[in-house]
Amino acid sequence: MAIELKIPGIREYVLDRLDAILNPKSVAVVGASRKEGKIGHTVVKNLIQGGFKGKIYPINPKADEILGLKAYPSLKDVPDEVDLAIIVVPAKITPQVIREAGEKGVKGLVVITAGFSEVGNKELEDEIVRIAREYKMPLIGPNVVGVLNANVNLNASFAQDLPYPGKIAFISQSGALVIGLIGWTHMYRVGISKIVSIGNKADVDFSELITYFAERDPETKVIAIYMEGTDAGRELVEATKRAMKAGKVVVILKGGRSKRGELATMSHTGSLAGSAKVYQAAFKQGYVIEVDNLTELYDVPLALANQPPAKNDNIIVITNGGGAGVLATDAAERYGIPLSDTPSELKKILRNFMPPFGSDKNPVDLTGQANEEDYYGAIVETAKFPGVGGIVALYCHTAITDPMKLAQKIRDAAKVANERGIPVTVSMIGGEEVERANLWLREQGVPAYPTPERAVRAMGALRQFGRYLEKIKRVS
Numbered sequence: 001m002a003i004e005l006k007i008p009g010i011r012e013y014v015l016d017r018l019d020a021i022l023n024p025k026s027v028a029v030v031g032a033s034r035k036e037g038k039i040g041h042t043v044v045k046n047l048i049q050g051g052f053k054g055k056i057y058p059i060n061p062k063a064d065e066i067l068g069l070k071a072y073p074s075l076k077d078v079p080d081e082v083d084l085a086i087i088v089v090p091a092k093i094t095p096q097v098i099r100e101a102g103e104k105g106v107k108g109l110v111v112i113t114a115g116f117s118e119v120g121n122k123e124l125e126d127e128i129v130r131i132a133r134e135y136k137m138p139l140i141g142p143n144v145v146g147v148l149n150a151n152v153n154l155n156a157s158f159a160q161d162l163p164y165p166g167k168i169a170f171i172s173q174s175g176a177l178v179i180g181l182i183g184w185t186h187m188y189r190v191g192i193s194k195i196v197s198i199g200n201k202a203d204v205d206f207s208e209l210i211t212y213f214a215e216r217d218p219e220t221k222v223i224a225i226y227m228e229g230t231d232a233g234r235e236l237v238e239a240t241k242r243a244m245k246a247g248k249v250v251v252i253l254k255g256g257r258s259k260r261g262e263l264a265t266m267s268h269t270g271s272l273a274g275s276a277k278v279y280q281a282a283f284k285q286g287y288v289i290e291v292d293n294l295t296e297l298y299d300v301p302l303a304l305a306n307q308p309p310a311k312n313d314n315i316i317v318i319t320n321g322g323g324a325g326v327l328a329t330d331a332a333e334r335y336g337i338p339l340s341d342t343p344s345e346l347k348k349i350l351r352n353f354m355p356p357f358g359s360d361k362n363p364v365d366l367t368g369q370a371n372e373e374d375y376y377g378a379i380v381e382t383a384k385f386p387g388v389g390g391i392v393a394l395y396c397h398t399a400i401t402d403p404m405k406l407a408q409k410i411r412d413a414a415k416v417a418n419e420r421g422i423p424v425t426v427s428m429i430g431g432e433e434v435e436r437a438n439l440w441l442r443e444q445g446v447p448a449y450p451t452p453e454r455a456v457r458a459m460g461a462l463r464q465f466g467r468y469l470e471k472i473k474r475v476s
């Protein structure tokens, strides 16, 4: 019987079963290799070393034991239920092991194996999808790195490490980007809840994962995506709208926006990148925040996951350096939050935190002699002032301030602002000592960046999130 392989809308059974893939109680690795250095060996090692608390079943007809765990000749020989099967056998025997998984009653599949539509082997890919659908097993992949859940120490992949834990779910059409960026999450304290490498997305598409994260995963607040293309545009827009209705925002970096980039996506994941304009329009319609590069793909979700959305356009920039303030002003225009002047009543209050030669205009310049108490007072009073939408605090390192002490005061002030629903982003500019203060702020939930432009980009996204929330309330 012919099956329409394009997803027929967002499927309920997939949403029901994705939890067994991302929060499994038991994991089988089919193709668990005895040989160190092989992917099938590394996946078992990662499950053990990551600290996964559930059961792990290596499957290999030639082995009795792998890395100290009893191995089974086939899935059918496993005495217990299997939630998730990771497939790491060569492509040609994949249909056979997927059928065995179905007969065993496995709930979901992650197919790491490559060699399908990305190299023109569409028939074999269609075959594994047909079998998986016959048994209602959602299939992630093929051609993926795996899946990771930082909250339950699940590293069901051949990525080197679990990510830094947090509230951002990351879906990537590039496995290599997943592997590379996990290091960043630790270096830059970008907290991740779950990672799904989606590869050829032959069965489960973006839309189903987005809907799962939006409606069924309380650990996720923001959904960040690296996308090359989708053949389920309507479902994508439906899913991102459902996410916004659930108060969660989707951030997408779209690859293949240039002519040659579009060709490159074809040989990478077999995806048609499609016209950038069509995607842009769909993203706008679906309340998506589109970002331009990998730096933004981390900077923006970091802010969205940790700060409240900005409720209006009145953003106040507070700085100790004129140049940083000017750059922030330019960036504000670029990112859709052009600055307007400080309200006159607020100007009077802010005068208490600056010398006579400071500037109470927006950007507010506390001057180079500002200390941590001046920053604290200026941020808190601005947050308390009616009608303020958000605050961007900038600091250029001077010898009169200890960056860590200042960071602590900024964190305290940001807490007061957040309690009032006012978001705060920060940029501390300077050397290693200052960068440590930025990282400490991130650990505390205050998005802090090395440049003013990045702090303003993050605030622009917080305002865009605020606008989307207002709009969806109006239309629904």
Ligand code: ACO
Pocket (backbone or CB within 6 Å): 030, 031, 032, 033, 034, 035, 038, 039, 040, 059, 060, 061, 062, 063, 073, 074, 087, 088, 089, 090, 091, 093, 097, 112, 113, 114, 115, 143, 144, 145, 174, 175, 176
């Ligand atoms: N059931 C279970 N295990 C079996 C079966 C079976 N029916 N048949 C064979 N095996 C065992 C093999 O004996 C072997 O174990 P051993 O090493 O102990 O003998 C193991 O399964 C693996 O089989 P191999 O034939 O050795 O396959 P190999 O490990 O060389 O390759 C792999 C398998 C990794 C899936 C490969 O085909 C592949 O697709 N590699 C690319 C993966 C990839 O890059 N994915 C995309 C990632 S995204 C990115 O871009 C980074």
